[in-house]
Amino acid sequence: MGVVRPVDLEPHGVSRAQLYDRVRKGLVAREARGIYVANRHRYSADHTLAQVAKRVPGGVFCLLTALRFHGLTTQSPAEVWIALPEKSRKPRLEYPQLRVARFSGPALTEGVETHRLEGVEIRIYSAAKTVADCFKYRNKVGIDVAIEALRDFSRKHRGGATELAHFARVCRVTRVMQPYLDAIA
Numbered sequence: 037m038g039v040v041r042p043v044d045l046e047p048h049g050v051s052r053a054q055l056y057d058r059v060r061k062g063l064v065a066r067e068a069r070g071i072y073v074a075n076r077h078r079y080s081a082d083h084t085l086a087q088v089a090k091r092v093p094g095g096v097f098c099l100l101t102a103l104r105f106h107g108l109t110t111q112s113p114a115e116v117w118i119a120l121p122e123k124s125r126k127p128r129l130e131y132p133q134l135r136v137a138r139f140s141g142p143a144l145t146e147g148v149e150t151h152r153l154e155g156v157e158i159r160i161y162s163a164a165k166t167v168a169d170c171f172k173y174r175n176k177v178g179i180d181v182a183i184e185a186l187r188d189f190s191r192k193h194r195g196g197a198t199e200l201a202h203f204a205r206v207c208r209v210t211r212v213m214q215p216y217l218d219a220i221a
Contacts, residue, residue: 038073038086038153038154038155038156039067039071039072039073039083039086039087039090039154039155039156040071040072040073040090040155041070041071041072041090042055042070042072055072059072062075063075067087068087068091068129068130068131069130070090070091071087071090071091082105082153082154082158083153083154084116084132085097085101085105085116085153085158085160086153086154086155086156086158087132088116088118088129088132088134089153089156089157089158089159090156091127091129092118092120092127092129092134094120094121094124095118095119095120095127095159096118096119096139096144096148096159096160096161097116097117097118097119097158097159097160097161098117098118098119098137098139098160098161098166098169099117099119099135099137099166099169099170099173099176099177100113100115100117100177100181101113101116101117101118101160102117102160102161102163102166102169103166103170103181103185105160106162106163106166107188107192108163108166108167108184108185108188108189108192109181109184109185109188110184111181113135114133115132115133115134115135116132116133116134116135117134117135117137118134118135118136118137119136119137119138119139119144119161120136120137120138120139121138121139121140121144122138122139122140137169137173137176142206143169143172143206143207146165146203146206147161147162147164147165147166147203147206148160148161148162149161149162162199162203163189163192163193163196164189164193164196164199164200164202164203165203165206165207166185167182167185167186167189167200167203168200168203168204168206168207168209168213169203169207170182170185170186171186171204171207171209171212171213172207172208172209174212182216183216186213186216186217186220187220190220197217200213200217
């Protein structure tokens with residue numbers, strides 16, 4: 037099943053006692069508090085995303101993590117970037133390190149895609165929404181990262197200007213992005 041929590045196994049007839057027994061026998065590994073993986077499980081490059089999605093089900097992967105997922109950056113973030121509602125509590129995880137960005141309203145809910153990694157459904161912002169977010173949070177990620185993401189997006193997604201303009205309005209960065217869009221075009 038991939039990365040699982042004990043609550044995910046109960047509908048399949050595997051009790052917590054049976055799970056803990058399998059951990060003792062070495063058939064299953066405990067990766068983090070409440071996260072288990074079969075020993076013969078094949079890890080993907082995005083294994084940490086599957087772990088975080090299990091531990092923080094209300095979060096949406098954003099900014100540098102989403103850029104990396106969509107192949108729009110050369111950056112390799114040391115932390116996993118996750119978007120949470122403004123008033124939600126920051127999750128405490130031992131591993132991986134989380135970097136929380138606070139979103140609200142349409143900026144939180146629009147542009148969310150669902151992908152399946154290692155048997156886990158993850159929620160991540162679309163490529164166009166991520167580029168707009170990078171301009172909105174340019175003081176956190178750096179303007180050079182935002183410009184690189186815009187360039188890569190325009191190369192990979194020809195005809196994606198309408199979608200990009202929509203998310204620039206949602207994130208209220210149309211005026212900030214316009215000079216860079218003109219320079220690239």
